[in-house]
Amino acid sequence: MQFNRIIGHQALKQQLISTVKENRVSHAQLFLGPEGSGSLALAVAYAQYINCENKQEQDSCGTCPSCLKYEKLIHPDLHFSYPFFAKKAEETASTYMEEWRKAFLENPYLSLTHWRSQLEAENKQANINIAEAHDIIKKLSLKAFEAEYKVLIMWLPEYLDTQGNALLKLIEEPPAKTLFLLVAENQDKILNTIISRTQLVKVNKLNHEELSSYLIQEKNIDPTRAHEIAFIADGNIQEAIDQLAEDSNANFDMLIRWFRFIVTDSGLNIIQLCEEELSKLGRENQKIFLIYSINMLRQIVLAQNGLSAMLFLKGQELEFVQKFSEITQPEQLTVAIDLLEKTHYSVERNANPKILFLDLSLQLVLLFKYNTFPQGTQYI
CATH class of the missing domain: 1.20.272 (Zinc Finger, Delta Prime; domain 3)
Structure with a gap:
């Protein structure tokens, strides 16, 4: 995922790129933005830029071996954690990695509801369980395979509950060249002990013009209809996509x-x-x-x-x-x-x-x- 494929957020993109150029990459960052704002896509693009082997002035190159693997979400030093609907206590996010890749690559602005639709969730509640917390500790204790940084992107840490306490020491004192990028929608539901250990990256909702331009240019929607949908979606790309259907x-x-x-x-x-x-x-x-x-x-x-x-x-x-x-x-x-x-x-x-x-x-x-x-x- 390159920055140029993400709608809007020009100032934030420049800010993220500057942290890399100036060697100010914090080891634990919290991307906080409303549903459909693109915060998850921004976190992935940021990680790709950090590990790009031929960084450009405004973006990752998109063609080096690292970028090519990032584009498919198969880089061995890129790890994801996310809520899932466990059928067994020992299941982890890795159990659903293929479904996750498919869902994100089809729609990097996905919501929890649409992620749920990819799985046989039935009436189960979304959760990041203790088995997943232990699996994260295990994965990040290993040396990087080929990239400069190991990166863990956790989507919706609101669903950690008290299991997140198992990760506190790792987040505060991670192995060298290890990054935690947490992507959240509701700060009030995140453990305060986690918030205090992260640097906040505020992701605002898209404005009306950005969203309507996306609908007109990318979805070939009539301008009048695009403005209607953009207003109803109120900055939420996922909602705009739903409205199209x-x-x-x-x-x-x-x-x-x-x-x-x-x-x-x-x-x-x-x-x-x-x-x-x-x-x-x-x-x-x-x-x-x-x-x-x-x-x-x-x-x-x-x-x-x-x-x-x-x-x-x-x-x-x-x-x-x-x-x-x-x-x-x-x-x-x-x-x-x-x-x-x-x-x-x-x-x-x-x-x-x-x-x-x-x-x-x-x-x-x-x-x-x-x-x-x-x-x-x-x-x-």
Whole structure:
């Protein structure tokens, strides 16, 4: 993976390259960025640049033996650790290395949900287990085969739990020429003892123009549609890719019917919609629908604040936003967005969709029909 294949982050790329040129490569670094920002791809490109045998001014050469092996993720001194769904206690990340290579090479912006889809996860929880921690210690105790640096890239150390304590001494005092590159999305879920031993590399989400340009140039998407998807994806490339595969008209039609039932307090129709349609979409489609709904409400907030120039919608979607902005208050929309985000979080964790969507719908009825705010909000 070369830097030039990664969307955006020009300043950060220069910063990473400078650390190598100036011999300031920290042995333990935490790449912290939201899902779909490209933080994992940046970590791999950084490792490739560090071990490139013919470094260029702005990138690795891409043609030396080290780069060629890095491009296929088969370099003997490049190691990966990541959450997996162990069937046996002794399994490690290496058990799923072929699936990992395939998933990353197809999509270096992958999310945990898409990684899960590559495996027979069933209802198991993602984890980096103690067997994996011991395997990391074993692998990194060996001498490098051919590169200057041994590199371990750990994706989503949030899933280490207390097993991470087994790695503390190794992270703090690694063997010579050994690098730890941790790639995380949620700092609050990482062990503080690990954070304190790493140097932070902040990866921001992509801006609207970067993401829309990617869709136009790389995916050959119509500019209008590209701007719509970029707004909905909100800097998340994985979400943008998911949106490309979705029928936005179907989501809009569902949203219109759902909100019509909500604002009229049509109980029987709400129950029917939740039980027969929303609950049967499948988890990924439910998440996409919720994100679509969240971003439509955000568009309404923009309309209410006179920021029409920032609206990337047309036709019926724009008409819906304009009409709904006239009959709702900003406080209602803020609470509704929070409720939708909490439901999205629960869907990710396999909660019962019938109960989730019915509960969400009833809370939205109280909010939009009767202007009653849920308990615990600051608007009561």
